[in-house]
Amino acid sequence: MIALTVTDLTREFDVSPPWLNRVIERKPRSMLRAVDDITFEVPLGACLSLVGESGCGKSTVARLVTGLYEPTKGEIAFSNGKTGERLSAQMIFQDPYASLNPRWRVFDIIAEPLREFSLRKGMAEIADRVAELLTTVGLSATDGRKFPHEFSGGQRQRISIARALAGEPEFLVCDEPTSALDVSVQAQILNLMRRLQDEMGLTYLFISHDMSVVRHMSDQIAVMYLGRIVEQAATETLFAEPKHPYTRMLLETIPNVRDPQRRRTVQAGEVPSPMNPPSGCTFHPRCPLADERCKLERPAMLRQPDGGRVACHRVAEAMAEPA
């Protein structure tokens, strides 16, 4: 059962200079393609993670899925849930300091979706529901009277989660929910999110740059590089057998607390600007296996026997002629 199907999704942003500069300096219009023709599916009740370095377009995908941006091209389709209606989605944002209105009491922040969607009628019912939500995320019902500034970062993220749950979503889009938090607090929030998923049968689209967090949370992982998905596989497969050279590089460069003696291959080079992406396979300038073909031809997504998908000429060639 598929919860979300994203097909050939592309989003461009107009980053042209102002009209006057274009006329006087004869500068052309320029478009930045933040998300470039990506396709993926999220199974119902599972967690799909999008990982990648900054600027790879993962947050743009999150915003497209929740409808905060309109796609330039492509389709985003939620399936029908248990009730026969389309799945409802909510979003948890990265920065718990910026995503809560500082002038509102926590009670009103959490009650807003209840009132907006008319999920509860009357003050008493709303108050009961808010108290219930606060307890679910590990806060006390009396915390509703307080303002966001009275809470720590981790507690604020709990408030964000309570607000997201207030809309009774079946699908949660989490955009780096723990990257502003300390590790011990991060562990609390990740545990909470896992518990909620088990109890409520939620489906997650999880966005993160942290491979170890992603491994802990997800069933499926899609690795993004410069607006494209380069590899998608089940979590265990991806970690055991990364196929795309970029995935391998990402996995090799993560510092590992338990295995510090492991030699990290330090990869030269940086992520190119998405304004002017390299031709062919966008990873070719940093790729140790790149050849002429990678510079010219964009690799197609290829299904793997183990159920994953990889966009790499080298992997495709190795599959075509088994040694």
Add this chain to the structure above:
Amino acid sequence: MSESAILDVRSLRVEFPGRHGTVTALDDISLSIEPGEILGVVGESGAGKSMTGLAVQGLLEPPGYVAGGEVWLAGRRIDQLSDREMEKVRGAEIGAIFQDPLTSLNPLFSVGQQLTETIRLHLDMGRADARRRAIELLKEVGIPAPEVRVDHFPHQFSGGMRQRVVIALALAGQPKLIIADEPTTALDVSIQAQITALLRSLCDDHGTAVMLVTHDMGVIAETADRVAVMYAGRLVEIGLVADVIARPQHPYTVGLMGSIPELGARVPMLAQIDGSMPRLDAIPSGCAFNPRCPHVMARCRTDRPEMIARGTGASACWLNATEDAA
């Protein structure tokens, strides 16, 4: 503390007087760094790790001040120096690398101008020599085509390259000690690996001592020789990195290590420390960790534990004292 240490901090105490009484931001911090050694300082936000770096450099924001203890740099006491004397120490003897490479560079001057200014301030060099030295420094920190790049402005560099420039700036005065405050936090993992490898090699080549302040245990595990763990303005554990990771002594360190998601095996739930770090104006009596500690004893609530040496490290926990007695 050994004689050879570049930095020797003894019982450092920093206080911030405020309307509602004085807050102790750093309480009895003692640590030392040998030449060529990288000491990692970890802790959660507000634990006082950045404050330790700032106090050593004499850069505390007023009204904060050093209320007790001593800071010795290469055999000279520096915590009592005047602002003017301290200015000579910073840059020449202590180099600083901050978290955000964009805000620590001046956007209006080329990288070369900023480097030569620093070089000429601390070393007796002419303009041409200083420029040559600036190019050398850029080359040393791994910036391609340094002869061209030296005339570029900070906005023309990417994040990772900018952080390299900041490291070159920190090296410009040939300091004995570099204080790096979250040098890799603003960078992507692949760039992070490049920067920590660079720090490590500079430390090995020049015998520079480095204080690496970060919240990322992974960075510490790969880069540092020893690690100091801080909690609520206090030192809770210090020791060799491998030992602290494999056999943490303090219950807080145990919890901290458990809460890091593992790359190797997947666990259903992460070990978590319930609650959060106390605010600095409401530190419980006795051991600051006692309300969250799974092994709390009556003594922990009343008496504050001293740092007790055990094996290659030391930790501030009464569990250690009782085990030794038994």
